[in-house]
Amino acid sequence: MRGRFIKSMIKRYFPHILLGIYIVEFIIAGIEPFSRDVWYAENGPIVLLVAVLVYLYSRNIRFSNTAYALMFILPFWHTIGGHYTFERVPFDWFNDFFGFERNMYDRIGHFAVGFYALPIIEYLTERGLVAKKWIAVTYAIFAMAFVAVFYEWIEWWFAAIWGGDAGAAFLGSQGDIWDAQKDMLMDVLGAGLAAIIYAAGNWKQRLR
Numbered sequence: 001m002r003g004r005f006i007k008s009m010i011k012r013y014f015p016h017i018l019l020g021i022y023i024v025e026f027i028i029a030g031i032e033p034f035s036r037d038v039w040y041a042e043n044g045p046i047v048l049l050v051a052v053l054v055y056l057y058s059r060n061i062r063f064s065n066t067a068y069a070l071m072f073i074l075p076f077w078h079t080i081g082g083h084y085t086f087e088r089v090p091f092d093w094f095n096d097f098f099g100f101e102r103n104m105y106d107r108i109g110h111f112a113v114g115f116y117a118l119p120i121i122e123y124l125t126e127r128g129l130v131a132k133k134w135i136a137v138t139y140a141i142f143a144m145a146f147v148a149v150f151y152e153w154i155e156w157w158f159a160a161i162w163g164g165d166a167g168a169a170f171l172g173s174q175g176d177i178w179d180a181q182k183d184m185l186m187d188v189l190g191a192g193l194a195a196i197i198y199a200a201g202n203w204k205q206r207l208r
Helices: 002-012 014-027 036-058 065-084 092-098 105-126 132-161 164-171 179-207
Strands: none
Touching: 002 014, 014 036, 014 065, 036 065, 036 132, 065 105, 065 179, 105 132, 105 179, 132 179
């Protein structure tokens, strides 16, 4: 009985728990970052994103716990990247395992961006804003592709205006001339995985 109660409370307050974890992480990671300028640049959009999610929640625009879990990955991942700068995050175990010459921490972060396709799909379908679910899936993937392109433009703009080490660290290309294109691809692939997760969940519901 006690175990069921705890499980029920976690399920009910899951978004609140994730928000609490993020706030603690944000405070800790904000202590003596590698570059304060990069810290501000990297965390500004993420804080705004979290604030929007909190606002939507307060307005009863809510998503599944699966969606919140996937959305949590980006703020959690990005905040660590802001502390070290993405190029300097201790991620050697992953890079060495797959034989990557560059630090791939930022690529994983871009993949997590695509996960925001899931709440978009949920919102469109649950509110009946589309005639077919595949339209919602397609729209969400294209929406994330647009976000990917827009954010790469923001990175380029910041690097060009700010310049110096902070600009280069925020851009995070690590000498790869195709870095922007690869980042955008990861965003879209993440959105594709989110669509598969939605389809799998929808398929399970049909079996019940």
